[in-house]
Amino acid sequence: xxxxxxxxxxxxxxxxxxxxxxxxxxVHRLVxxxxxxxxxxxxxxxxxxxGCSVFAYAYFDLDFQQAAHGRAPAVATGIKRVRPxxxxxTYQGDGDLAAIGTAEIVHxxxxxxxxxxxxxxxxxxxxTGGQMAxxxxxxxxxxxxxxxxxxxxxxxxxRMTEMLxxxxxxxxxxxxxxxxxxxxxxAKKAIRAAFQAQLDDRGLGIVEVLSTCPVGxxxxxxxxxxWCETQLIPVFPLGVFKDTASVDHAPARARRHPAPxxxxxxxRAP
Ligand code: SF4
Numbered sequence: 001x002x003x004x005x006x007x008x009x010x011x012x013x014x015x016x017x018x019x020x021x022x023x024x025x026x027v028h029r030l031v032x033x034x035x036x037x038x039x040x041x042x043x044x045x046x047x048x049x050x051g052c053s054v055f056a057y058a059y060f061d062l063d064f065q066q067a068a069h070g071r072a073p074a075v076a077t078g079i080k081r082v083r084p085x086x087x088x089x090t091y092q093g094d095g096d097l098a099a100i101g102t103a104e105i106v107h108x109x110x111x112x113x114x115x116x117x118x119x120x121x122x123x124x125x126x127x128t129g130g131q132m133a134x135x136x137x138x139x140x141x142x143x144x145x146x147x148x149x150x151x152x153x154x155x156x157x158x159r160m161t162e163m164l165x166x167x168x169x170x171x172x173x174x175x176x177x178x179x180x181x182x183x184x185x186x187a188k189k190a191i192r193a194a195f196q197a198q199l200d201d202r203g204l205g206i207v208e209v210l211s212t213c214p215v216g217x218x219x220x221x222x223x224x225x226x227w228c229e230t231q232l233i234p235v236f237p238l239g240v241f242k243d244t245a246s247v248d249h250a251p252a253r254a255r256r257h258p259a260p261x262x263x264x265x266x267x268r269a270p
Contacts, residue, residue: 008032010041012061021214021221024052026178027120028059030188031091034195035062044087045079047072049101051093052126052213070101073108076115087198089116094135095125098160102134105164109204112169116194117206119160122213123232130216134158137235142216157235161208165241171203172196174240177210177233179225186238193243202244210236 007013010032018024035044041062048056050069057064067075072090080088097105097119108115124142125131132142132149135157139148149157165173172194176187187209194205210232212224219227243249 008036010035010061012059014059016059017055018052019213019215021212021224022052022126023178023209023211024120026184027091027118027187027209027211028056030178030184030191031089031118032060033188034192035087038192038195038199040087040195043085044089045076045083047076047079047088047090049090049092049096050127051096053091053093053120054127056091070096070099071104072096072101073104073113073115073117077108077111077113080114084114087116087195088114089118089195089198091118092120093126094119094121094123094133094160095128098134098158102158102160105160105206106167109164109167109170109206112171112203114198114201115204116191116198117204118191118194119206119208120211121160121208121232121236122211122216123157124213124216126213126216130213135160135236137231140231159236161206162241164204164206169203170206170242171200171244172205172207172240173242174206175208175210175236175238177228177238179210179212179228183238190240193240193245197245200245208236210238 016025044062046062046064048066049072072092076088076090121135123135124133131144136149137157141148161173161175164170174190176190177183178187190207194207197205214221214224
């Protein structure tokens with residue numbers, strides 16, 4: 001009998017610790033499927049961050065390194081530079097990537113490190129009790145903003161993927177949501193493209209995945225999916241913000257490979 005579905009080889013057959021309705025498990029599966037399909041299992045290294053996904057290394061049948069909070073891009077840079085033949089990815093939450101680790105991801109992106117970054121954004125700190133994160137939308141109630149996030153007091157949410165897409169070292173940047181079957185299909189396509197950017201030696205690839213945190217949001221799993229669609233997506237629009245493999249990305253290519261100035265033309269102020 002033909003088998004049409006099954007567990008990816010890269011995903012271990014062990015129970016996950018995530019709360020019911022948490023979409024981290026879906027993202028893990030998509031990453032595992034892409035690594036399987038690209039036949040990268042024997043040369044891929046993951047870097048786990050601090051947060052709810054801190055135990056990612058326990059679920060993937062891959063070499064994995066645990067990084068200190070926010071430092072996954074720095075650790076991944078070291079691995080990739082020592083072993084450029086390896087495929088290296090980080091798996092980070094919004095508290096990790098967009099708060100304590102902002103400097104690491106910005107500079108890894110600016111350097112154009114050949115890394116793949118899976119950025120799971122659920123708009124709060126899940127592991128430590130649901131505190132406000134840099135990605136919490138205005139008005140969102142968290143344990144540290146019980147009246148809702150106020151821009152005047154707490155600032156505005158960071159749209160990290162749009163910011164990073166503006167850096168020349170970034171080859172691929174997209175935001176997806178895993179709240180529907182169509183969304184899951186698009187998420188897998190984006191994750192594959194981000195790995196392909198590394199395989200093509202084009203630069204850093206990042207996929208931001210809008211993910212649910214039913215426990216932190218105080219919602220049941222189904223309502224959490226709807227809340228993500230109605231409250232998060234309007235603040236964090238979905239789409240591909242940059243893809244240097246696309247024919248539409250001539251400006252990015254021009255910046256990376258500027259045409260030589262004609263003889264006698266000054267390109268810089270004296
Ligand atoms: S606290 Fe939130 S993000 Fe963390 S495992 Fe539970 S549902 Fe998922």
